[in-house]
Amino acid sequence: EPEVTQTPSHQVTQMGQEVILRCVPISNHLYFYWYRQILGQKVEFLVSFYNNEISEKSEIFDDQFSVERPDGSNFTLKIRSTKLEDSAMYFCATWQAGGDTQYFGPGTRLTVL
Amino acid sequence: DAKTTQPPSMDCAEGRAANLPCNHSTISGNEYVYWYRQIHSQGPQYIIHGLKNNETNEMASLIITEDRKSSTLILPHATLRDTAVYYCIVPRSARQLTFGSGTQLTVLP
Numbered sequence: 379e380p381e382v383t384q385t386p387s388h389q390v391t392q393m394g395q396e397v398i399l400r401c402v403p404i405s406n407h408l409y410f411y412w413y414r415q416i417l418g419q420k421v422e423f424l425v426s427f428y429n430n431e432i433s434e435k436s437e438i439f440d441d442q443f444s445v446e447r448p449d450g451s452n453f454t455l456k457i458r459s460t461k462l463e464d465s466a467m468y469f470c471a472t473w474q475a476g477g478d479t480q481y482f483g484p485g486t487r488l489t490v491l
Numbered sequence: 492d493a494k495t496t497q498p499p500s501m502d503c504a505e506g507r508a509a510n511l512p513c514n515h516s517t518i519s520g521n522e523y524v525y526w527y528r529q530i531h532s533q534g535p536q537y538i539i540h541g542l543k544n545n546e547t548n549e550m551a552s553l554i555i556t557e558d559r560k561s562s563t564l565i566l567p568h569a570t571l572r573d574t575a576v577y578y579c580i581v582p583r584s585a586r587q588l589t590f591g592s593g594t595q596l597t598v599l600p
Contacts (some may be wrong), residue, residue, distance in 0.1 A: 382534075411587075421535060421578075421590035434587055469534050479525070480588060482534030 380404045382483035384470050390489045394459050399486045401453045401470030409473040410453045411480060412445065414438070414466040421469065427453065460490045495579045500595040503573075509566040511594050513579030516560040524555060525582060526564045527590075528575040535578065535590070538564065569598045 383402045391397050403410055412424040426433040427445050444456045453472075457464055467487050471480040496514040503509040515524060525540040539546055539553045541562070546553045552565040566573055578593040 413588075413590075415532070420592060421529070421588075423587055423589065426587060467532055471534075478540060479537040481537065484534050485532070 382470055382472055382481050384468075384483040384486050386486060387484070388487045388489070390491065391460055393462055393490055397457050397460055397488060399455045399457075399468050399470075399488070401455075401472075401483055402451060403453055403470070403472035404474070404481060407472035407474045407477075407481075409433075409475065409480075410445075410447070411471040411473070412455045413469045413471060413482075415469065415485075416463075416466045424455075457488075460488075462490050464488060465490045495581055495591055497577070497579055497591065497594045499592065500597070502597050502599055503566075503569045505571060505598050505600050506568055509564075509569040509573065509596055509598070511564040511566075511577050511579075511596060512561065513564070514561045515579070515581045518559050518581050520559075522581050522583070524553065524559075524562050525580045525588070526551070526553065527578045527580065527588075528573075529578070529593070530572075530575040538577075569596075571598050571600060574598045 385400045410427045413421050415421045423436050425435040425439045442458045447453050467485040469485045470483040473480045523540050523542050526538040527535040529535045539548055539551050541553045541555050555562045574597050576593040576595050578590050580588055582588050
């Protein structure tokens, strides 16, 4: 069964540094999403992306965040200047147009020191 | 998204059926009910979804009441690996999911 993959599985960074989280979507899926989950809290929607542009974004997704699909396969989330409160699990999800559900990747654990 | 209400936790004996309830009294006529689960901080996993008819797949069954204001997810023979947080979601769109706190299901040996 096709799966969404994410790299790295764990990223440790210093506050103020830039990080890029990567996702490889399922090949024929055209809608892409990022969610995050702070330890012990709910899964929160960050952003959706379709046709090379952001479709929807939440209040969390401020100017420090950006997404792109640089090479037609990877889907990336960049945090420009990390804060301590950005420490969380970040999940990528993809959805096939006309499909029934989103498929989630295993997540990247981001730790900001 | 329509608001959903789930019990915070439930226990179930291994091998028995786990019945997880969800209230969604503000659901609209064309909104689906989705169930996902999350095993220990892994990515959420899709289980099943339905509109108004009962649905069954290899993982679970979904029973939706006739007025559609509530539903029950049934895991027919729970195993220890089914221990997870189960989320009932009624999304405005399949393109954006809003996760609540869910139900922590613990399957006991």
